Amino acid sequence: MSAYGDTVPIAAQAAQGALALLRTSGQGALELLAGIFSRPRALLEAPGNTVVHGWILSEPVDGAESGAGKIDEVLVSVYRAPRSYTGEDGADISCHGGSAAAAAILESLRQTGFRDALPGEFTFRAFMNGKLDLTRAESVMELVSAKTQGGLERAVRRLSGLLEQEIRQIRERLLEAVSAAELYLDYSEDEIEVSPDEAAGRLPRREEAEEALRRLRALAASYRREQIYREGALAVIAGRPNAGKSSLFNALLNEDRSIVTGTPGTTRDWIEASLSLEDIPLRLADTAGIREMPVPGENLEEAEAMGIERSRELIRGADIILYVADGSAGLTGEDRNFIRRQGEKVIPVWNKTDVREPPDEARRGYPRLVAVSARTGRGMAELCGALAAALKDFPHISAGEELLPAGLGTRRQKDLTEKAADALEEALAMADREEPLDIIAPLLREALHHLGEITGEVSSADILETMFSRFCLGK
Ligand SMILES: Nc1nc2c(ncn2[C@@H]2O[C@H](COP(=O)(O)OP(=O)(O)O)[C@@H](O)[C@H]2O)c(=O)[nH]1
Ligand SMILES: [Mg+2]
Structure with a gap:
């Protein structure tokens, strides 16, 4: 069973028009590809981010540059780890359009050992290799489906990392509040002179938590507008x-x-x-x-x-x-x-x-x-x-348009943002009621956790798989 999370060479057709584009990535992808390329040495010696011209062959050849069984004349863009979309070695093959040529090339890639990429697997690998966070990965899909210039611009803002940045900034504020609270807790445990009354109702660095909440609510409100675009x-x-x-x-x-x-x-x-x-x-x-x-x-x-x-x-x-x-x-x-x-x-x-x-x-x-x-x-x-x-x-x-550099692009992001805001709001309400800090602090932690889920710092395999499987093939 193939699954997200390995690094074997994968291939998929990514585009078709006057030219077709096939995408490959993975450990040893260039070596494998060289086996069915008319100029294997040129390919193997090509530095990253360069283009090699040649033919894709229908079966592996042993160093023969003549190459029987030519399928199509192609340009191969060579990428070398870590400087590639996925962070792995890989190559994009552009061939003369038409579904027959692309299908034949894909078949030849399979024969030589490439596995068919799963939907979104290239972007999944990019995420795993730290090339982009989840908000940017999700924006990749948005770019594909954007219907208007406005929709495109908004997705591009997320792709450029503006949403990621906003979430990180909110996270930092929250971290200030959490560490202050936890420091205070540690301290009062050791120092018995601090009475429970004194500890109650105090939320150190409360203003950080309040500012974080304000920005989270603004972000959550941005979802509807982004959805409209x-x-x-x-x-x-x-x-x-x-x-x-x-x-x-x-x-x-x-x-x-x-x-x-x-x-x-x-x-x-x-x-x-x-x-x-x-x-x-x-x-x-x-x-x-x-x-x-x-x-x-x-x-x-x-x-x-x-x-x-x-x-x-x-x-x-x-x-x-x-x-x-x-x-x-x-x-x-x-x-x-x-x-x-x-x-x-x-x-x-x-x-x-x-x-x-x-x-x-x-x-x-x-x-x-x-x-x-x-x-x-x-x-x-x-x-x-x-x-x-x-x-x-x-x-x-x-709502909130003027306040934010970028809005929320997906339902997932909105749900997590709201969860974070709810936990934070509850924490602040408890502080108002002068409840003890040791039951408030976990709520602040919970809000932090949800923010980590938005960017993918905290993530679970099945959530990632569900998310990326909605991507299209070749992305
Ligand atoms: N005089 C005039 N009649 C209109 C106008 N707009 C609609 N009508 C007429 O009003 C009737 C109902 O129109 P229709 O669009 O089916 O109404 P609906 O039931 O609200 O969808 C039709 O006989 C239309 O020709 C208008 O601007 N001026
Ligand atoms: Mg009518």
Whole structure:
């Protein structure tokens, strides 16, 4: 069974296009590769970070430079430990694209003794060899899947180590607090004159712990924003049946994706589309009409009722709600209730301005109100502007942005950050209640431990394996 954690030569195809790239790494990788290379001596003598030209052969040759069974003409980039991505000896082989050539080369590599790399195994080895910490390793995957320039830039910040640095700085502060606490504990054990009362309620270097907590909370809050850059914010179009939600959805996308009709309740299910606003990816969802209170005596069709339930779910998960009011009917009590209840997430949209403009009273009551006509397109640019501004300014999205050099990139990082913050908060609360230091100190230690898990200073084999196995092959 192959598994993460050994150092045998591994190989994988890493890219394919006009050229294909195969990646190899491991102890003795260059010697093995030389066995199926048309110019083995040139390869073996090549210094690290140089490129050797030659042919990959279908079977091992003994020093014969002529080489029968040529597979493809290649350029081999030679890396020597420790100056390589993985920290091991290795070589990248770029061949003339096409899946056949790459597959044949990979097969030849197998025949000569390379094992197929596991997903993420190159990065795993890089981590094991101290080339990068876990936050940077995770950012490698983010780079691959980044959808916008903004998402890319954020992942690059993590790749450059800005998150790692922030965690280390927080860790140092915490260490100050922990060692001060432990010193105090040791001292009071020996010196019986220090009464338990005196020891109670004192958290030496408390300000360090407080600052660490503040920064941990800011980091935890950054996760949602980073996730938005990665996966897109969810903007949900809601409103009463017939308000013009589907029309607005289409106008925003500038394409016909949902059915627009004059009959209430047509969008039984919801429909979603992706767009990008000022470089922030946005998922826009059109929902079925929400009827807060079913009209007495009316029997909602089952399908429509389900649509409404789905709409509610979507609204709960929304970052932004475009609440569409039917301008021709004015703002109803139901409209006002909804907008009030959903609070800061809502951008009220007055639709059908071609029929009726919003009265001043509506504008005064709802400063964020945007007036549009989905039919004529009037006000659409303004609405896009309001959406973009909301993406940047809504407190639940932009929290802590200005404070941090880099945010959290993965759920794993967020969970550990929150665990650390919770332990720390509990420690501070106990200190406030003047509880003894010897039960507070372990909580500080626990927070430290979680921070170590984020960067990988503390890690377990199975956690690493789960993490890296989600990577793609060749990374
Ligand atoms: N006059 C006018 N009618 C509109 C406008 N937007 C939508 N409508 C009409 O309102 C009705 C309901 O629209 P639809 O988008 O299906 O509403 P939904 O039920 O909220 O999705 C349709 O007859 C649309 O043509 C608008 O800006 N002006
Ligand atoms: Mg609709």
